[in-house]
Amino acid sequence: xxxxxxxxxxxxxxxxxxxxxxxxxxxxxxxxxxxxxxxxxxxxxxxxxxxxxxxxxxxxxxxxxxxxxxxxxxxxxxxxxxxxxxxxxxxxxxxxxxxxxxxxxxxxxxx
Amino acid sequence: xxxxxxxxxxxxxxxxxxxxxxxxxxxxxxxxxxxxxxxxxxxxxxxxxxxxxxxxxxxxxxxxxxxxxxxxxxxxxxxxxxxxxxxxxxxxxxxxxxxxxxxxxxxxxxxxxxxxx
Numbered sequence: 229x230x231x232x233x234x235x236x237x238x239x240x241x242x243x244x245x246x247x248x249x250x251x252x253x254x255x256x257x258x259x260x261x262x263x264x265x266x267x268x269x270x271x272x273x274x275x276x277x278x279x280x281x282x283x284x285x286x287x288x289x290x291x292x293x294x295x296x297x298x299x300x301x302x303x304x305x306x307x308x309x310x311x312x313x314x315x316x317x318x319x320x321x322x323x324x325x326x327x328x329x330x331x332x333x334x335x336x337x338x339x
Numbered sequence: 340x341x342x343x344x345x346x347x348x349x350x351x352x353x354x355x356x357x358x359x360x361x362x363x364x365x366x367x368x369x370x371x372x373x374x375x376x377x378x379x380x381x382x383x384x385x386x387x388x389x390x391x392x393x394x395x396x397x398x399x400x401x402x403x404x405x406x407x408x409x410x411x412x413x414x415x416x417x418x419x420x421x422x423x424x425x426x427x428x429x430x431x432x433x434x435x436x437x438x439x440x441x442x443x444x445x446x447x448x449x450x451x452x453x454x455x456x
Contacts, residue, residue, distance in 0.1 A: 260441070262441050270449065270450075271429055271447035271448055271449050271450050272383075272429070272447040273447070274441075274445070274446075277441070277442075315381060317383060319383075319441055321441055326385075327385055327441050329382065329383040329384070331380065331381060331382055332381045332382075
């Protein structure tokens with residue numbers, strides 16, 4: 229079946245450094261992509277929804293890149309701070325309204 | 340502002356017993372309500388999307404059987420039975436329809452964590 233592989237599963241960076249999380253999807257019909265942040269004991273918070281037509285998406289303190297040729301979606305936190313410590317999930321959604329989640333990346337930002 | 344209230348927030352479930360979960364919608368602008376499960380390995384999976392009072396659906400997944408009911412415009416319920424592995428159930432609401440999909444106006448509740456005794 230369709231899959232979304234997310235890496236790395238764990239990531240530790242120092243405050244001020246960048247952090248990059250990459251998802252590789254298999255369904256070429258994936259049309260929407262999402263990044264979610266989950267803080268300890270909390271539900272999921274949407275960071276960004278990306279359409280397949282947009283390759284570069286700027287958020288507050290992060291950039292999301294979509295490479296359709298390689299079927300990769302990446303989240304780049306440009307200058308991480310301790311408040312960014314959380315589990316991050318990517319998800320890919322086909323036109324058939326079926327969403328597949330990645331397995332998550334535990335990001336730990338050291339002060 | 341909290342859009343969704345879930346209760347209970349956690350529950351120890353004796354093996355073989357069913358448990359009933361509730362989700363209350365606080366803002367009628369997001370009437371499409373869904374359930375998602377997150378297993379102990381953090382893997383997320385859509386379960387149901389129910390829009391209208393009276394809608395019911397059942398589903399069996401590895402480790403649990405589910406019955407979802409849209410009780411009213413503001414209440415969604417989930418019965419979890421035959422649970423063999425712990426999990427967290429999230430209720431979501433959205434302004435638009437999404438059957439297994441996600442919407443940019445979709446919001447997650449705080450979750451109900453279930454552990455098997």
